[in-house]
Amino acid sequence: MSATPNGATAQPFASHSIRLRLNGQDRQLDVLPWTTLLDLLREHLDLIGSKKGCDHGQCGACTVLRDGKRINACLTLAVMCDGAELTTIEGLASGDALHPMQQAFITRDAFQCGYCTPGQICSAVGLMNEGRACDSAQIQELMSGNLCRCGAYSNIRDAIEDVVLGGEQ
Numbered sequence: 399m400s401a402t403p404n405g406a407t408a409q410p411f412a413s414h415s416i417r418l419r420l421n422g423q424d425r426q427l428d429v430l431p432w433t434t435l436l437d438l439l440r441e442h443l444d445l446i447g448s449k450k451g452c453d454h455g456q457c458g459a460c461t462v463l464r465d466g467k468r469i470n471a472c473l474t475l476a477v478m479c480d481g482a483e484l485t486t487i488e489g490l491a492s493g494d495a496l497h498p499m500q501q502a503f504i505t506r507d508a509f510q511c512g513y514c515t516p517g518q519i520c521s522a523v524g525l526m527n528e529g530r531a532c533d534s535a536q537i538q539e540l541m542s543g544n545l546c547r548c549g550a551y552s553n554i555r556d557a558i559e560d561v562v563l564g565g566e567q
């Protein structure tokens with residue numbers, strides 16, 4: 399502990415203990431109150447699939463699933479995830495079997511540099527879970543939070559349509 403300029407004793411920042419289920423495994427973690435979920439994943443747990451594009455909730459590259467719903471990990475404090483079930487791109491496959499959305503992205507060649515791809519896939523799985531998208535236009539609208547600098551949008555949409563709408567359109 400150190401003294402502040404006015405002579406008071408500064409308290410060290412306390413970490414918080416959280417429990418969560420991450421990619422099928424129960425974890426107990428100590429996190430600082432300002433650590434974002436994205437930094438927890440990337441910097442502390444070595445889960446670097448989720449990308450830091452803007453760090454401001456504008457690009458979707460950091461999208462992960464919380465209790466099946468898509469969230470921006472850069473806008474979520476890790477302490478807010480106490481008790482949550484989280485799935486990142488690393489946890490979507492079942493053993494060697496890719497998630498159907500991952501396979502569809504490969505089949506449809508729905509990436510170029512791949513930087514946005516983990517977020518696109520997690521967001522698409524979240525979209526699938528929501529059950530709101532009934533046609534191509536709705537998919538386009540509901541995926542508008544995920545940007546792709548490479549402009550692979552048409553192939554991304556084709557891949558998502560294959561899974562969400564069923565079969566190649």
Ligand code: FES
Nearest residue numbers: 452453455458472
């Ligand atoms: S890094 Fe989270 S939305 Fe861009």
Ligand code: FES
Nearest residue numbers: 510514546547548
């Ligand atoms: S594939 Fe490069 S940013 Fe989307």
